[in-house]
Amino acid sequence: MCLLAFAAESPFVGTWKLNPEKSKLSNAPTVQNATYRIEAEGNGLKIAYDGPNADGQMVSGTFTSSLDGTPAKISGSASSMVDTVTLTRVDDHTLTGKALKGDKTILTDRRVVSNGGKTLTVTRSGTNSKGEEFRATFVYDKQ
Numbered sequence: 001m002c003l004l005a006f007a008a009e010s011p012f013v014g015t016w017k018l019n020p021e022k023s024k025l026s027n028a029p030t031v032q033n034a035t036y037r038i039e040a041e042g043n044g045l046k047i048a049y050d051g052p053n054a055d056g057q058m059v060s061g062t063f064t065s066s067l068d069g070t071p072a073k074i075s076g077s078a079s080s081m082v083d084t085v086t087l088t089r090v091d092d093h094t095l096t097g098k099a100l101k102g103d104k105t106i107l108t109d110r111r112v113v114s115n116g117g118k119t120l121t122v123t124r125s126g127t128n129s130k131g132e133e134f135r136a137t138f139v140y141d142k143q
Contacts (some may be wrong), residue, residue, distance in 0.1 A: 004143050008069070008113075009023065010038075010040060010045060010092075011093055011113040011117045012038050012045060012095070012111070012113055012143050013038050013039060013040055013045070013099070014118045014143065015035065015037050015038075015051060015142070015143040016032045016035065016036040016038070016140035016141065016142055016143065017034075017035050017140060017141055017143055018031060018032075018033060018034040018051065018109075018138060018139070018140055019139045019140065019141050020033075021137045022139035023136070023139050024136065024137045025134070025135075025136045025137075026123060026134065026135040027080050027132060027133065027134045027135065027138065031052050031056075031136075031138070032141075033050065033051060034049070034050065034051025034052065034138070035049070035050045035051060035054070035060065036048070036049055036120070036140060037115065041064050042064075042066075043066055043067070044064060044065045044066040044067045044068075044087075045064070045065055045067065045087070046063075046064045047062065047063055047064075047065065048060070048061070048062045049062075049078065052065070053059025053078060053082075053083065054106065054107065054128040054129070054134060055081075055128050055129050056125055056129075057121065059076065059077040059078040059080070059081070059087060059137065060076040060077055060078060060081060061074045061075065061076040061077065061078030061079065061082070062074070062075050062076055062080055063075070063084075063085050065085065065086070065087040067087050067088065067089040067095065068089070069086050069087075069088040070086065071084040071085070071086050071100070072085050072086065072087075074099075077126070081101060081106060081129065082099040082101055083100060083101050083102060084099070085097060085098070085099050085100075085101075085102050086098045087111075089139050093112055093114075093115070094110065094111070094112050094113075095110075096108070096109070096110050096111075097109045097110075097111065097119050099126070105126075106115045106126050106127060107124055107125065107127070108124070108125055108126065109122050109123060109124040109125075110122070110123045117142065119139060119142070120139075120140040120142070121137065121138070121139050121140075122137070122140070123136075123137050124136045124137075124138065124140040137143075
């Protein structure tokens, strides 16, 4: 019941647009445009993403996560680099995640919604298709 209440009242729900001026990238392509659309779905969240992948190519992807670390299959063009995504609820404002291709972890992240609910910060690290490591902090504004 607690997870159901989380999904229905989750501060993650909404449309989030990237704020490139506040985002920081290390060994990652410059990002100017990305959007998350997040909806409550059962005991978890349905997440749609439009923006660049780790190589800077524009992709889109959708998945539904139960927020308990169970792998969720991703659909859309993002599935060319990532098969599954896991999200785990840490607390009401924090999720941790992994994106995998087969058994290989491509990236890990921590997603935090500010106490006021207006900012989503995604701290991410991983490896692009060339095997190069990257780190990024993406800041999104709620629309």
